[in-house]
Amino acid sequence: MTALTILLVLVLLLVVFGLLFRLQILTSIFSGTFTRDIGMSNSVNAILMLVFLVFGGAWFAYSFVENFNKMNPPIASVHGHQMERMFWITMAVIGVAFAITQSLLFVYSYKYQHKEGRRAYFFAHNNKIEVIWTIIPAIVMAALIFAGWKAWTRITGPAPKNSVVVEVMGKQFNWLVRYPGRDMKLGVINYRMIDAVNEWGFDLSDKSALDDFTTNEIHVPKGVPVLIKIRSRDVLHAVYMPHFRVQMYAVPGMPTRFWFTPTMSTDEMRAKLGNPKFNYELACNQVCGGSHFAMKATVIVDEPDDYQNWYAAQQSFSAKNPEVMAAFKQKAKTLVAPVAAQPEAPEVAPAPLAASY
Amino acid sequence: MSDMTPKPNLSPSVEAQGGRGSAPVPATEHDDHLLHDDHHHEHHDQHWLWKYVFSQDHKQIAKQFLITGIFWAILGGTLSSLFRLQLGWPEGTMEWLKPILGGWVSEAGKLDPEFYLALVTMHGTIMVFFVLTAGLSGTFSNFLIPLQVGARDMASGFMNMLSYWFFFLSSVVMFSSLFIETGPAAAGWTIYPPLSALPQAIPGSGTGMTMWLVSMALFIVSQLLGGVNYVTTVINLRTRGMSMSKLPLTIWAFFLTAILGILSFPVLFSAALLLIFDRSFGTSFFLSDIYIAGQALSNQGGSPVLFQHLFWFLGHPEVYIVIMPAMGMVSEVLATNARKPIFGYRAMIGSLIGISLLSFVVWAHHMFVTGMNPFLGSVFMFLTLIIAVPSGVKVFNWLATLWRGNIRFTAAMLFAIGFVSLFISGGLTGIILGNATLDIQMHNTYFVVAHFHLVMGSSAFFGLFAGVYHWFPKMFGRMMDEKLGYIHFWLTFAGVYLVFMPMHYVGIAGFPRRYYAWTGFDAFSQFADMNKFISIAAIIAFLGQFIFIFNFFYSIFRGRRATQNPWNSTTLEWTAPIEPGHGNWPGEIPAVYRWPYDYSKPGSEVDFIPQNVPYSQTHSSNLPYERDMAE
Numbered sequence: 001m002t003a004l005t006i007l008l009v010l011v012l013l014l015v016v017f018g019l020l021f022r023l024q025i026l027t028s029i030f031s032g033t034f035t036r037d038i039g040m041s042n043s044v045n046a047i048l049m050l051v052f053l054v055f056g057g058a059w060f061a062y063s064f065v066e067n068f069n070k071m072n073p074p075i076a077s078v079h080g081h082q083m084e085r086m087f088w089i090t091m092a093v094i095g096v097a098f099a100i101t102q103s104l105l106f107v108y109s110y111k112y113q114h115k116e117g118r119r120a121y122f123f124a125h126n127n128k129i130e131v132i133w134t135i136i137p138a139i140v141m142a143a144l145i146f147a148g149w150k151a152w153t154r155i156t157g158p159a160p161k162n163s164v165v166v167e168v169m170g171k172q173f174n175w176l177v178r179y180p181g182r183d184m185k186l187g188v189i190n191y192r193m194i195d196a197v198n199e200w201g202f203d204l205s206d207k208s209a210l211d212d213f214t215t216n217e218i219h220v221p222k223g224v225p226v227l228i229k230i231r232s233r234d235v236l237h238a239v240y241m242p243h244f245r246v247q248m249y250a251v252p253g254m255p256t257r258f259w260f261t262p263t264m265s266t267d268e269m270r271a272k273l274g275n276p277k278f279n280y281e282l283a284c285n286q287v288c289g290g291s292h293f294a295m296k297a298t299v300i301v302d303e304p305d306d307y308q309n310w311y312a313a314q315q316s317f318s319a320k321n322p323e324v325m326a327a328f329k330q331k332a333k334t335l336v337a338p339v340a341a342q343p344e345a346p347e348v349a350p351a352p353l354a355a356s357y
Numbered sequence: 358m359s360d361m362t363p364k365p366n367l368s369p370s371v372e373a374q375g376g377r378g379s380a381p382v383p384a385t386e387h388d389d390h391l392l393h394d395d396h397h398h399e400h401h402d403q404h405w406l407w408k409y410v411f412s413q414d415h416k417q418i419a420k421q422f423l424i425t426g427i428f429w430a431i432l433g434g435t436l437s438s439l440f441r442l443q444l445g446w447p448e449g450t451m452e453w454l455k456p457i458l459g460g461w462v463s464e465a466g467k468l469d470p471e472f473y474l475a476l477v478t479m480h481g482t483i484m485v486f487f488v489l490t491a492g493l494s495g496t497f498s499n500f501l502i503p504l505q506v507g508a509r510d511m512a513s514g515f516m517n518m519l520s521y522w523f524f525f526l527s528s529v530v531m532f533s534s535l536f537i538e539t540g541p542a543a544a545g546w547t548i549y550p551p552l553s554a555l556p557q558a559i560p561g562s563g564t565g566m567t568m569w570l571v572s573m574a575l576f577i578v579s580q581l582l583g584g585v586n587y588v589t590t591v592i593n594l595r596t597r598g599m600s601m602s603k604l605p606l607t608i609w610a611f612f613l614t615a616i617l618g619i620l621s622f623p624v625l626f627s628a629a630l631l632l633i634f635d636r637s638f639g640t641s642f643f644l645s646d647i648y649i650a651g652q653a654l655s656n657q658g659g660s661p662v663l664f665q666h667l668f669w670f671l672g673h674p675e676v677y678i679v680i681m682p683a684m685g686m687v688s689e690v691l692a693t694n695a696r697k698p699i700f701g702y703r704a705m706i707g708s709l710i711g712i713s714l715l716s717f718v719v720w721a722h723h724m725f726v727t728g729m730n731p732f733l734g735s736v737f738m739f740l741t742l743i744i745a746v747p748s749g750v751k752v753f754n755w756l757a758t759l760w761r762g763n764i765r766f767t768a769a770m771l772f773a774i775g776f777v778s779l780f781i782s783g784g785l786t787g788i789i790l791g792n793a794t795l796d797i798q799m800h801n802t803y804f805v806v807a808h809f810h811l812v813m814g815s816s817a818f819f820g821l822f823a824g825v826y827h828w829f830p831k832m833f834g835r836m837m838d839e840k841l842g843y844i845h846f847w848l849t850f851a852g853v854y855l856v857f858m859p860m861h862y863v864g865i866a867g868f869p870r871r872y873y874a875w876t877g878f879d880a881f882s883q884f885a886d887m888n889k890f891i892s893i894a895a896i897i898a899f900l901g902q903f904i905f906i907f908n909f910f911y912s913i914f915r916g917r918r919a920t921q922n923p924w925n926s927t928t929l930e931w932t933a934p935i936e937p938g939h940g941n942w943p944g945e946i947p948a949v950y951r952w953p954y955d956y957s958k959p960g961s962e963v964d965f966i967p968q969n970v971p972y973s974q975t976h977s978s979n980l981p982y983e984r985d986m987a988e
Binding site: 007010013014018041042045046048049052056060063064067070071072073083086087090091093094097098101102104105106108109112113114115118119120121122123124125126129130133134137138141144145148149151152153155156157171172191192194196201230233234235236238240242243245246247248249251252253254256277278279281283284285286287288289290291292293294296 | 469474545549551645646647649653659660662700701703727731735745746749750752763764771778781782785786788789792794798840863869873875877878879883884887893964
């Protein structure tokens with residue numbers, strides 16, 4: 001249907017052009033101006049400039065309003081609402097500049113079209129005007145830069161002390177999630193210890209790794225700052241959570257982080273949208289290979305109490321995978337003699353935890 | 358050229374008389390000259406191989422760049438149509454493309470997702486480097502610099518020829534990479550490692566990526582050979598009287614573009630070299646802590662972010678390398694067809710210089726959320742948003758140039774006006790993307806795609822079209838068809854807006870770029886119809902370009918014959934014969950007396966005074982400070 005409409009519009013447009021230019025030839029023949037250098041095609045084009053401004057502007061305004069709700073998915077984080085305000089204020093500023101400059105461009109094009117006998121106004125420069133239109137944008141930019149800088153330092157500043165911590169690791173093509181467990185400390189991991197079972201590469205000789213647990217979905221509490229630590233174990237990925245206005249690359253060899261405070265639980269959002277299937281989503285937003293487009297994780301925002309209960313009910317990775325644990329114990333026993341099979345492994349320093357900015 | 362026989366020719370006074378006639382310029386005198394010129398050039402016959410293929414004539418090299426660029430543009434556009442089909446109809450079948458794409462379409466009639474990435478990668482690479490860098494600045498820097506500064510040819514014709522042939526070699530390598538079994542490079546045109554470094558991560562990072570890097574190395578050599586030549590020519594070979602403050606804005610733009618290229622392309626070369634080392638010789642510049650395909654790699658200590666810094670240190674100046682030649686040509690076309698001096702000539706040069714300087718210190722705005730230190734983010738946000746000021750000055754000056762003009766809508770003029778419109782539309786959203794805070798949400802979404810396709814993609818294409826329509830008569834001695842030009846313009850102009858305006862909406866909703874399909878996400882599934890709309894508009898707008906291609910090739914052979922100065926323009930290239938031979942001017946090179954924008958000067962009988970007319974012949978129109986110079 002859409003295809004047909006567009007096709008129809010474009011065909012009509014072509015017909016209109018065809019007719020206009022034909023008409024021009026006919027009228028110019030009748031008025032005896034056929035051979036004139038600057039003919040009626042000039043005024044046809046001038047009129048089309050005006051038509052483009054009016055119809056193009058109307059179409060843009062209409063389609064913008066029509067799609068406004070679609071382009072504004074719900075927001076559910078504290079800084080997300082601030083960003084949203086800044087976004088639309090900036091949009092308003094550039095909207096004004098857009099409307100003024102585009103109108104002038106097309107209106108001038110129409111108004112100052114070639115007229116026989118008229119001469120252009122020789123106007124080479126005017127320092128006063130130039131200074132004015134250098135300074136005004138500079139002032140507007142200064143205001144926008146200042147607002148952006150304030151928000152940026154706040155958003156990227158250190159996470160509050162009471163933040164809950166969750167770590168995600170990107171791999172082709174899904175997200176691994178782990179929590180620090182009861183001791184609230186993320187254990188040491190080492191990419192050389194990764195295998196099909198130990199996807200994180202837990203180094204279970206580190207005590208704080210023993211109670212770390214892994215999950216498929218990301219659970220976070222509502223109203224509490226959440227610090228997401230981010231890693232990648234193969235190529236670049238990016239943690240992108242559009243509902244929370246969160247985005248940060250996952251870089252192999254360089255842990256990154258981002259913190260935010262969710263404002264609405266999944267249930268509340270489902271009720272608000274009237275969509276019982278709604279889920280917050282985490283998308284990969286840095287091309288990472290063939291299935292990049294399907295690299296997704298679900299984020300669930302719980303009420304703080306529910307979160308506590310859910311957290312307490314999780315079983316640690318080491319308890320779930322006794323055979324991995326056993327292998328580490330075995331290794332610890334034989335550690336007296338240097339391991340020959342993996343000569344490099346013990347020398348490698350564990351990847352540092354995300355350093356605070 | 359010293360081997361040219363000196364001939365009495367366009368002395369300033371003759372030219373001035375030509376300029377003083379009523380517009381259009383009386384043809385008789387010039388036709389006389391034409392006959393002379395033809396006669397003159399019969400003297401030294403060259404083998405066609407040296408004349409058309411391994412030519413050292415800047416005009417011939419320009420045409421070679423242009424036609425190679427057109428070839429690449431058709432290919433780049435075709436690739437985009439393919440992936441727009443996928444995005445518009447993610448559930449649709451591509452069975453019918455199997456004869457062309459073979460194994461890249463699965464048994465079930467689906468496009469291979471890895472091939473989709475190869476398509477977007479090659480589309481970006483082709484359009485940015487091969488069309489809008491080589492095709493645009495390669496064509497017009499070559500064609501216009503010697504003609505507009507009044508030189509016989511480039512400083513080194515041989516180097517200039519090498520520049521094209523390195524580009525040609527680079528093209529051959531890149532084109533061949535489309536046909537290898539593992540596919541062409543597929544890591545995005547920005548080729549971020551580790552994805553681009555590891556064939557285990559995506560097949561395109563095997564031989565395809567090697568060829569991409571080799572091709573790009575050759576391309577950089579071509580750019581440097583060209584750039585050094587352009588800069589040298591502008592500095593050393595200006596004709597008598599052509600001071601830097603009398604240069605047309607086109608030349609200023611090409612000159613600064615060449616400087617940007619010389620300073621930034623070597624950095625991409627180093628990045629490519631280091632990447633080759635990482636890929637083939639086991640170094641760890643960009644790789645660290647990687648476990649892939651069931652194996653932990655030994656690389657440690659490298660940083661993928663380092664590559665991004667190196668890449669964007671070229672990558673950002675690169676967008677100005679693309680857009681500044683277009684800005685220069687648009688300034689020229691607007692002034693000529695509005696019959697008015699460009700408003701604020703010095704401010705235009707100043708803003709070009711400002712943009713050039715700033716373009717080197719804003720690269721990290723592509724990297725706000727890559728884990729770079731947020732303090733750097735603040736600095737780069739500040740520097741980035743400042744670019745809005747010189748860009749704004751340019752836009753306002755273009756508008757002031759139209760104000761109270763006497764506008765002739767040639768096809769070139771339409772594209773120049775279209776350029777300004779697109780540059781405004783695309784440039785303004787840069788204010789959002791340059792703001793680090795807002796970029797957290799907008800980074801890598803379709804908002805970015807819409808932004809740069811308007812501000813540097815489509816705008817630069819419009820600049821290219823304006824240039825081709827405007828200088829076609831001097832290139833081929835014939836005119837392009839105006840009516841077809843009008844239809845081409847309106848179709849393209851409407852098409853570009855229909856494609857990229859809705860793309861902003863999709864981007865504001867947060868749709869990630871380089872996604873094969875959005876159907877897997879609830880958050881991104883609401884714009885299925887819009888994507889269909891964009892795809893249809895894009896494909897129709899692309900097909901519309903064949904009007905231009907037909908017009909271009911038809912007019913080379915069958916176009917209306919051009920006069921010497923069909924647009925009544927003031928710059929030096931129009932004082933050369935209709936089809937200038939090697940050496941450009943048969944006799945002496947004309948001297949220059951005035952700036953290039955004496956249009957509609959009060960007191961002058963005609964509405965343009967060419968640059969080579971001395972003030973002593975224009976007493977009636979001289980401004981007070983010019984009277985002394987007339988003595």
